[in-house]
Amino acid sequence: MSSFFDVIKKNAGLVMSYLLLGIVIVFCETFSVNLFQRILDSITLKSVDIGEIILYSTLLILGYILNYVDNYPTTKLSSKIYLDFKINAIRKIRTIDYKEYQKLGTGKILQLIENGSNAGRNILFEYGFRIIRELIPSLMFSLFFIAQIDIRIMYIIFVGYILVFIVTNILLKCLYSVKKEVLINEEGFNRKLTRGFMELVVFRIYRRFENEIKQCVNMEDNIVRGKSKLVMIHEAFFTAFAVLIGIVKIIILCAQFLGWNLSVGEIVALLTLVDKAYTPIAIFNVIYIEKKLEQIAYERYKEFLDLPNDTALEQVDNNKIENYNIEIKGLCYSYNKRQVVNNIDINVKTGEAVAFVGESGSGKSTIIKLILGLLKYQNGSIKIGGIELSKLNLNKFYTKISYISQDSPIFDGTIRENIVFDRKIKDEDIMKVLDLVELKEYVCSLPEGLDTEIGEKGQMLSGGEKQRLALARVFFDESELIILDEATSAMDNLTESAIMNNILKYFSNRTLLIIAHRLNSIEKVDRIYAIKDANLIAEGTFAEMLDKSEYFKQLWTASQSEDYK
Numbered sequence: 142m143s144s145f146f147d148v149i150k151k152n153a154g155l156v157m158s159y160l161l162l163g164i165v166i167v168f169c170e171t172f173s174v175n176l177f178q179r180i181l182d183s184i185t186l187k188s189v190d191i192g193e194i195i196l197y198s199t200l201l202i203l204g205y206i207l208n209y210v211d212n213y214p215t216t217k218l219s220s221k222i223y224l225d226f227k228i229n230a231i232r233k234i235r236t237i238d239y240k241e242y243q244k245l246g247t248g249k250i251l252q253l254i255e256n257g258s259n260a261g262r263n264i265l266f267e268y269g270f271r272i273i274r275e276l277i278p279s280l281m282f283s284l285f286f287i288a289q290i291d292i293r294i295m296y297i298i299f300v301g302y303i304l305v306f307i308v309t310n311i312l313l314k315c316l317y318s319v320k321k322e323v324l325i326n327e328e329g330f331n332r333k334l335t336r337g338f339m340e341l342v343v344f345r346i347y348r349r350f351e352n353e354i355k356q357c358v359n360m361e362d363n364i365v366r367g368k369s370k371l372v373m374i375h376e377a378f379f380t381a382f383a384v385l386i387g388i389v390k391i392i393i394l395c396a397q398f399l400g401w402n403l404s405v406g407e408i409v410a411l412l413t414l415v416d417k418a419y420t421p422i423a424i425f426n427v428i429y430i431e432k433k434l435e436q437i438a439y440e441r442y443k444e445f446l447d448l449p450n451d452t453a454l455e456q457v458d459n460n461k462i463e464n465y466n467i468e469i470k471g472l473c474y475s476y477n478k479r480q481v482v483n484n485i486d487i488n489v490k491t492g493e494a495v496a497f498v499g500e501s502g503s504g505k506s507t508i509i510k511l512i513l514g515l516l517k518y519q520n521g522s523i524k525i526g527g528i529e530l531s532k533l534n535l536n537k538f539y540t541k542i543s544y545i546s547q548d549s550p551i552f553d554g555t556i557r558e559n560i561v562f563d564r565k566i567k568d569e570d571i572m573k574v575l576d577l578v579e580l581k582e583y584v585c586s587l588p589e590g591l592d593t594e595i596g597e598k599g600q601m602l603s604g605g606e607k608q609r610l611a612l613a614r615v616f617f618d619e620s621e622l623i624i625l626d627e628a629t630s631a632m633d634n635l636t637e638s639a640i641m642n643n644i645l646k647y648f649s650n651r652t653l654l655i656i657a658h659r660l661n662s663i664e665k666v667d668r669i670y671a672i673k674d675a676n677l678i679a680e681g682t683f684a685e686m687l688d689k690s691e692y693f694k695q696l697w698t699a700s701q702s703e704d705y706k
């Protein structure tokens with residue numbers, strides 16, 4: 142519930158005025174029915190009270206104006222609450238434990254945030270707020286004015302409530318199960334559609350579309366059938382309800398025969414008030430079911446918000462890192478009891494460039510994620526500038542780190558934005574860096590140059606160009622530790638070697654950690670660590686490794702023939 146509470150607290154003023162306005166509107170509407178009755182009766186008796194007419198007219202006009210004014214807090218609060226749920230989610234991502242994030246995966250997180258924010262807004266708006274500002278006041282005011290006219294009508298209404306309760310319980314149980322089934326089918330249908338739209342190439346080449354479409358058609362049948370059933374149950378409920386109200390109205394119309402002495406005005410008022418006394422109950426039944434369904438999506442969102450955080454991101458840290466020497470001792474890490482880093486010792490001095498090599502899945506990226514503090518080591522130690530990594534405030538630590546992963550972090554924007562964001566940097570300085578990453582010629586050939594839009598995920602660029610663009614960004618960071626995890630893997634051999642040499646030269650006074658599969662790109666690093674099946678099995682310069690490590694020789698041979706991956 143804390144998230145609901147947070148959102149309400151954040152918008153407390155707006156929520157209060159929204160609720161109050163709702164109650165005032167309902168009061169105006171119900172009171173005007175009562176006044177209308179009195180005016181009607183005084184007209185019949187030819188003793189019209191002008192004061193009552195003025196009050197009635199004021200209430201009538203005020204009601205219209207307040208209904209109009211009500212649109213403002215309604216729209217504002219509704220959009221704000223929905224977006225606040227999303228902002229809470231991005232706040233969570235800022236601090237979530239990386240391992241939990243990995244477990245869920247981006248696709249699932251996006252879906253649960255979208256559904257959860259919608260559900261949270263609907264529960265608050267369509268259920269919580271609506272009950273407080275509309276249903277309860279409408280019920281209370283109507284019953285109050287009915288009791289003023291004739292208390293006996295109240296007893297009839299109460300009997301009606303019991304009948305409503307029995308009928309709705311039966312119908313709504315069916316409604317709930319059918320609606321749940323429709324929702325599950327709709328979710329499956331949307332997942333299939335998204336998959337089809339996103340994976341055109343894979344599905345086309347593997348000829349999966351026929352099968353996918355067949356499954357979509359089956360789901361379509363179920364959804365359509367379920368929805369029709371849903372409408373029929375829904376309408377059966379409202380029909381039963383209308384019949385009940387009809388019976389009560391007939392009883393009121395027959396009041397004279399029952400010996401009840403009701404004036405014309407009272408009969409007219411009662412007919413309206415009966416509607417107002419029953420409608421909240423009908424609406425409540427429907428929104429209660431809706432709320433139960435929304436609750437499922439909201440619970441998933443809430444579970445996400447309650448996942449553990451990485452406390453190291455904001456922990457108190459008065460350490461001053463004097464240098465970026467990295468000392469790793471006895472480092473171990475397991476994923477689900479499977480050891481992927483085993484007792485690794487590494488020492489890197491500030492200004493050194495080292496590379497990690499090894500077969501796919503040997504544990505290289507995991508070591509990097511441990512050094513970055515994304516994953517938490519279970520045994521051993523990592524010291525940065527002599528200070529244990531677990532004692533560092535990670536947000537502070539990250540201000541001195543550049544990290545480029547295999548899937549380059551390119552975003553929808555211009556080439557310039559992708560390199561320097563919104564910093565004001567001279568074109569010539571950007572061009573100098575583009576030259577170092579061998580992208581200058583290409584950018585110069587574009588009519589819009591640096592201001593060329595590269596599209597979603599940089600789709601107008603090749604894989605290698607995207608990586609070069611991401612690397613260009615590093616030249617404008619003020620990092621002391623630069624980590625490149627297969628950051629050049631999509632480039633051809635020649636470009637990769639040339640760019641890597643430029644990087645080694647340019648960042649010669651920084652600490653550089655590089656993961657590479659093609660070994661010719663790391664010939665000039667200070668030291669190479671060969672990782673095999675979670676273990677560090679050899680280390681040395683390129684020449685030393687070729688000389689002493691069979692494993693490295695195998696990797697080198699494979700790398701040269703480009704078979705190795």
Ligand SMILES: Nc1ncnc2c1ncn2[C@@H]1O[C@H](COP(=O)(O)OP(=O)(O)OP(=O)(O)O)[C@@H](O)[C@H]1O
Nearest residue numbers: 243476477481499500501502503504505506507508
């Ligand atoms: N989130 C995860 N959950 C479970 N196991 C994982 C996870 N991430 C990686 N692994 C496993 O840990 C092992 C080491 O993975 P890692 O990514 O460190 O290898 P790598 O040497 O960088 O591989 P590559 O060169 O292919 O990128 C692999 O066997 C991998 O399957």
